[in-house]
Amino acid sequence: MVSYKELGLVNTREMFAKAIDGGYAIPAFNFNNMEQLQAIIMAAAETKSPVILQVSKGARAYANQTLLRYMAQGAVEYAKELGWEKPQICLHLDHGDSFETCKSCVDFGFSSVMIDGSSLPYDENVALTKKVVEYAHQFDVTVEAELGVLAGVEDEVSAEESHYTKPEEVIDFVSKTGCDSLAISIGTSHGAYKFKPEQCTVDPATGRLVPPPLAFDVLAEVEKKLPGFPIVLHGSSSVPQDEVDTINAHGGKLQAAVGIPEEQLRKAAKSAVCKINIDSDSRLAMTAAIRRVFDEKPAEFDPRKYLGPARDNMKKLYIHKIVNVLGSDGKAE
Ligand code: G3H
Ligand code: 13P
Ligand code: ZN
Numbered sequence: 566m567v568s569y570k571e572l573g574l575v576n577t578r579e580m581f582a583k584a585i586d587g588g589y590a591i592p593a594f595n596f597n598n599m600e601q602l603q604a605i606i607m608a609a610a611e612t613k614s615p616v617i618l619q620v621s622k623g624a625r626a627y628a629n630q631t632l633l634r635y636m637a638q639g640a641v642e643y644a645k646e647l648g649w650e651k652p653q654i655c656l657h658l659d660h661g662d663s664f665e666t667c668k669s670c671v672d673f674g675f676s677s678v679m680i681d682g683s684s685l686p687y688d689e690n691v692a693l694t695k696k697v698v699e700y701a702h703q704f705d706v707t708v709e710a711e712l713g714v715l716a717g718v719e720d721e722v723s724a725e726e727s728h729y730t731k732p733e734e735v736i737d738f739v740s741k742t743g744c745d746s747l748a749i750s751i752g753t754s755h756g757a758y759k760f761k762p763e764q765c766t767v768d769p770a771t772g773r774l775v776p777p778p779l780a781f782d783v784l785a786e787v788e789k790k791l792p793g794f795p796i797v798l799h800g801s802s803s804v805p806q807d808e809v810d811t812i813n814a815h816g817g818k819l820q821a822a823v824g825i826p827e828e829q830l831r832k833a834a835k836s837a838v839c840k841i842n843i844d845s846d847s848r849l850a851m852t853a854a855i856r857r858v859f860d861e862k863p864a865e866f867d868p869r870k871y872l873g874p875a876r877d878n879m880k881k882l883y884i885h886k887i888v889n890v891l892g893s894d895g896k897a898e
Contacts, residue, residue: 568704569676573641574656576676576707580615581746581795581839589892590834593617593797594883595659595844597624599636600876601851606640606654607647608883612894615653617677617840620670621660634674653897657709659842667697671706679748683711687734694742702743709840712738713750715800727754732786739791746795746840749787751780753800757809757822757845765823773806774823781832788837796837802845803827803890805882808853815856822849827890834891841891847879854878 569576580591592609596602596618609616618640620633637656644652657677658670667678680697682690694710701708713730730749739747753759765774787796804824812819830841858871865871888894 566672567674569674572638572674574676575653577655578707584839585793585837588835590839590841591615591617591893592886592891593619593840593842595619595621597628600872602636602640604876604879605883606644607880610644610647610649612887613898614887614893615897617655617657619657619659664696668700671701671704677707679709681711683714691741694744698743707745709746709797710744711748715750716754729780729783732790735787735790746797748797748799751783753798753825755800757804760823762821776823779829795839797840798838799842801825801830801841802843808849811853812856815860817856830890846882850878850882851875
């Protein structure tokens with residue numbers, strides 16, 4: 566048993582309370598490799614933003630949970646070395662799919678876990694979430710739960726259609742489970758293809774697809790039922806069109822990739838939404854930079870020469886999210 570507190574990590578409780586009071590959101594960035602982690606920590610340290618490092622099932626399979634946890638531990642020391650005296654870094658399990666997975670993360674030094682029972686019948690979601698909460702809270706590890714189903718195209722978290730969270734269920738769910746935060750479904754979804762072209766309109770000036778707005782009425786209903794309770798948005802990448810263009814200009818083929826417009830995320834960040842999950846945008850930033858180097862310098866074969874620019878591009882993206890979208894800069898001085 567390793568306590569995250571010994572590793573210098575923090576849980577989400579205080580971060581979320583301050584974010585709700587302050588009208589901003591904490592960035593939750595997924596990581597699978599060293600360059601992503603370096604970019605996240607550099608961005609958070611430079612802007613003094615609290616940050617959540619997320620490890621998904623896919624990341625655990627790709628990079629190994631043990632290695633990722635030690636990398637997160639190293640990240641705390643790295644942050645200090647960068648001059649961030651009191652780093653506020655949370656290590657979070659993204660989309661935990663069983664009690665056993667959540668328990669193994671709690672036992673191994675994660676400071677926060679998500680139990681995603683959103684695909685289960687309501688009563689089973691309640692029972693599973695409650696079991697995880699009872700275990701995690703013994704060690705002061707915070708628990709995120711989910712109600713409602715996100716549509717998506719990713720393997721691990723896919724559903725054909727989204728089902729918005731039912732506001733009439735949230736009080737019962739939170740009081741029965743004791744969860745610390747709740748992910749809700751209001752129209753976001755995972756991946757770089759969040760809407761079908763037929764769901765969008767076309768901006769006549771740019772010819773770009775304009776997605777339908779998020780269901781802010783559902784969010785408002787949830788907030789009314791659970792005043793001050795931390796709400797989480799998954800699937801919140803914006804799919805920056807300049808990165809998509811760079812990828813396509815250098816041999817890629819991303820057709821009709823569309824995300825959540827930033828102004829909608831800004832609006833969400835000012836509400837009870839206090840954690841915003843971003844993964845796909847980092848993948849796009851990384852891929853765009855690597856494709857550019859491969860295309861422009863075909864003789865290059867030192868990985869540092871393309872992973873370095875990829876890291877720089879991700880860092881720029883993370884800083885942009887923190888400063889211009891979520892508003893969490895300067896909140897972890
Ligand atoms: O929620 C999904 C995240 O983007 C993680 O995706 O399972 O492919 O690592 P992944
Ligand atoms: P995106 O695919 O929109 O980046 O969402 C990531 C996410 O929700 C991770 O849990
Ligand atoms: Zn997610």
